[in-house]
Amino acid sequence: MTTKVITGNEAAATAAKLARVQVIAAYPITPQSPVVETLSAWVESGELPAEFVTVESEHSALTVCITASTVGARVFTATSANGLAYMNEQVWWAAGARLPIVMCIANRAMAAPWNVLNDQQDSMSERDAGWIQLYCRDNQEILDTTIQAYRIAERLNVPVMVCYDGFLLSHTVMPVDVPSAEEIDAFLPPRTAPLQLVDANDPRNIGPVTLADPRADADGVVRPGYMEFRALHHGALLEALDVIPEVDAEYGAAVGRSWGGLTWEYQLADADVALVAAGSLTTQLTLAVEALRAEGVKVGVLGIRAYRPFPAAELRARLAGKQLAVVFDKALSYGYEGPIAGDLKAALFTAENSPVVFGCVCGIGGRDVSPENLADAARRAIADLDSGLRDRTPDWINLRPEGGAR
Amino acid sequence: MSAHEISMSRPSVGEAGATGDWRNEYPVVAAETCVAAKQGKITCQICWAHCPDACIAQGMPPVIDLTYCKGCGICAEVCPHHAIEMRPEAAHGVCAPAEGGVK
Numbered sequence: 001m002t003t004k005v006i007t008g009n010e011a012a013a014t015a016a017k018l019a020r021v022q023v024i025a026a027y028p029i030t031p032q033s034p035v036v037e038t039l040s041a042w043v044e045s046g047e048l049p050a051e052f053v054t055v056e057s058e059h060s061a062l063t064v065c066i067t068a069s070t071v072g073a074r075v076f077t078a079t080s081a082n083g084l085a086y087m088n089e090q091v092w093w094a095a096g097a098r099l100p101i102v103m104c105i106a107n108r109a110m111a112a113p114w115n116v117l118n119d120q121q122d123s124m125s126e127r128d129a130g131w132i133q134l135y136c137r138d139n140q141e142i143l144d145t146t147i148q149a150y151r152i153a154e155r156l157n158v159p160v161m162v163c164y165d166g167f168l169l170s171h172t173v174m175p176v177d178v179p180s181a182e183e184i185d186a187f188l189p190p191r192t193a194p195l196q197l198v199d200a201n202d203p204r205n206i207g208p209v210t211l212a213d214p215r216a217d218a219d220g221v222v223r224p225g226y227m228e229f230r231a232l233h234h235g236a237l238l239e240a241l242d243v244i245p246e247v248d249a250e251y252g253a254a255v256g257r258s259w260g261g262l263t264w265e266y267q268l269a270d271a272d273v274a275l276v277a278a279g280s281l282t283t284q285l286t287l288a289v290e291a292l293r294a295e296g297v298k299v300g301v302l303g304i305r306a307y308r309p310f311p312a313a314e315l316r317a318r319l320a321g322k323q324l325a326v327v328f329d330k331a332l333s334y335g336y337e338g339p340i341a342g343d344l345k346a347a348l349f350t351a352e353n354s355p356v357v358f359g360c361v362c363g364i365g366g367r368d369v370s371p372e373n374l375a376d377a378a379r380r381a382i383a384d385l386d387s388g389l390r391d392r393t394p395d396w397i398n399l400r401p402e403g404g405a406r
Numbered sequence: 407m408s409a410h411e412i413s414m415s416r417p418s419v420g421e422a423g424a425t426g427d428w429r430n431e432y433p434v435v436a437a438e439t440c441v442a443a444k445q446g447k448i449t450c451q452i453c454w455a456h457c458p459d460a461c462i463a464q465g466m467p468p469v470i471d472l473t474y475c476k477g478c479g480i481c482a483e484v485c486p487h488h489a490i491e492m493r494p495e496a497a498h499g500v501c502a503p504a505e506g507g508v509k
Contacts, residue, residue: 098412157410195412203417210413218418229413236409 001177001255008169011139011176012078012104012162013038015146017048018184019102021076025053025064029083030116031166032106036078058083062090062103069099070206072194074150077101080166081108081122088126095130096233097207098195100153103131104146105163106170107279107330109365117366118166120279124307124331124339126161130233132240133308135278136164139174141259144251145305147184151247154191156236163307165280165330167366179255187254237309244306260303262311265318267293268300274319274355275378277328278304278340281363285328287371292378299378304340312347319348322355326381328374329394330363337361337394356390362397373397420474425459429477431492433470439489440467453481453490 006014012035016024024043026036042048053064058079065075079087084105094101105123109115123133132152136142142164149160164170213225224232245261252258266286268274275285282303292299302318302325304311319325325348329338336342341359348354358381362369377397384392415421437443441450443466453470454462461474462481467489470481482490 096413098410157412195410205415205417207413208415209422215423218416218421223415224411224413226413229411232409232411239409 001179001183003175003177005173006139006176007034007171007173008136008139008142008164009034009106009171010038011143012106012146012164013042014176014178015143016076016102017042018179018181019074019076019147019150019188020185020190021048021050022073023051023053023065023068023075024077025055025061025068025075026077026079027055027058027061027083029058029080029108031108031118031170032078032080032083032104034170035104035106039076058086059090062087062094062101065101065103066090066094066097066099069094069101070097070194072191074154074191075101076103078104078106080106081110081116084122084126085110088129091126091129091131093207094159096229098157098233098236099159100150100157100191101159102146102149102153103159103161104142105161106166107163108166115365116166118168118330119364119366120163120165120330121332121364123161123163124329127308127339130158130237131308132156132158132160132237132244132306134160134162134244134306135304136162136169137280137282137303139169139172139176140257142169143176143178144255144257144259147179147188148244148247148251150191151188151250152240152243155243155247156240157195158233158236158240163279168280177257183255187251240306240309241311241313244309260305262304262306263314263318264303264305266301266303268302268318271298271300272323273297273299273378273382274302274322274325275299275328275374276302276304276325276340276344277330278307279330281328281330281369281374284369284371285374288375288378291371291375297378297382307340310343310347312343315344315347316351316354319355320351320353324381324385325355325357326378327357327359328377328397329359329361332361332364332394341394356385358384358389358392359394360397361394367398369397424473425476426471426473429472429475429495431477431479431494432472433475433477433479433481433490434493435467435470436489436491437467439487440485441487441489443467450486452484452486456480456484 043052107120109119153160248258285301327341461471463469
């Protein structure tokens with residue numbers, strides 16, 4: 001193991017190299033571009049013996065990954081925001097065809113209006129496409145999670161998005177321990193035979209028209225209908241609730257570092273108030289906790305690593321007995337509320353002894369949000385709770401409707 | 407069902423079930439008008455070439471397999487001698503349900 005001072009994008013590229021990916025296809029988009037620029041340089045120099053397929057769009061990038069994965073290759077791609085949206089059709093195909101593709105998302109705001117800065121609207125909007133989604137808090141977690149993602153994906157035949165905040169992590173350097181190739185080879189052996197083996201002497205149509213009901217094929221074998229395949233897919237995502245922590249623990253045994261599986265916490269055990277988020281916000285929330293604890297407020301952080309599958313049972317357990325959960329979303333389901341806030345409320349709905357949940361929306365389109373802003377939002381939420389509120393519309397942190405350019 | 411089963415099919419006759427029961431109209435070939443039948447040799451066969459479900463066999467005249475013909479009518483449209491007529495089905499469900507009891 002060596003320590004390198006690298007960006008989040010370089011951590012993602014390094015992980016793909018350590019995973020010995022065989023096919024890479026991507027289209028440049030800020031802030032993801034340095035991931036595949038780094039990989040293409042390594043392919044060109046021979047440092048990474050992979051096929052780098054240049055394409056004319058993100059839709060084609062994921063299509064190349066789908067076809068290469070179908071014939072058994074370990075594949076990698078990365079994108080952001082409108083690139084991910086342009087892939088959308090194939091995002092669903094990759095999941096429904098049960099292909100173990102790993103895709104890094106350097107989270108960025110969606111246009112219009114045009115904006116290249118960070119929020120998490122892009123990947124949060126792909127919530128229901130049937131991929132596993134893991135969110136990272138720092139560059140080390142990006143490297144470790146991307147490697148883990150292959151093991152999770154290949155065990156379940158489900159694709160994984162590894163999401164990290166654009167610029168805040170993608171372009172920020174920090175020390176990252178890079179495992180040796182031997183360590184990762186032992187943890188992540190070559191991909192085994194795919195579900196979709198392609199044999200010219202025994203041809204197959206993959207993902208053909210599959211109607212509502214089960215049907216007998218030409219050999220008289222009854223094949224599932226569309227709904228059965230979707231139920232199987234849902235079952236695989238639910239199985240991921242066990243597999244993600246298992247793989248994280250196995251990685252810990254192999255490399256000496258693990259990240260809490262589905263969720264993690266900071267000073268939460270004795271807290272009355274939980275600050276909940278995913279991604280780099282959680283690192284900032286640990287600083288907000290320190291400021292609030294210095295004032296005698298018992299707060300802690302509950303970090304969400306796996307957003308899909310949603311770790312409802314684990315969140316219920318970690319939040320049992322708390323008075324208040326303040327959720328910080330860097331995305332919004334327009335006309336409702338932040339996606340994590342809404343999902344958490346649903347998860348807690350029938351739970352005994354569960355906290356009130358208040359949502360906050362912050363960091364949209366790169367709007368700066370500091371630990372002090374987060375602490376202020378927590379103070380406002382606590383005041384709202386003390387005033388008797390049990391529900392409220394999202395608190396927009398640092399919204400400046402009156403203008404007031406700094 | 408395996409937990410990891412995916413939707414696949416093989417290019418073989420009847421892979422999608424007995425699709426003839428999807429049909430609203432069925433094609434009837436008039437041998438007295440069909441060029442191949444009149445000439446007594448495998449000629450024309452334009453209907454065979456155009457059938458999207460590959461359920462027409464070459465012949466004099468070509469033979470349409472009504473177990474799988476979905477009644478799209480393309481054969482009737484492309485026949486240069488108008489030798490194929492589409493006639494309404496008297497009732498739907500002309501084929502037996504697929505194995506597995508689903509219909």
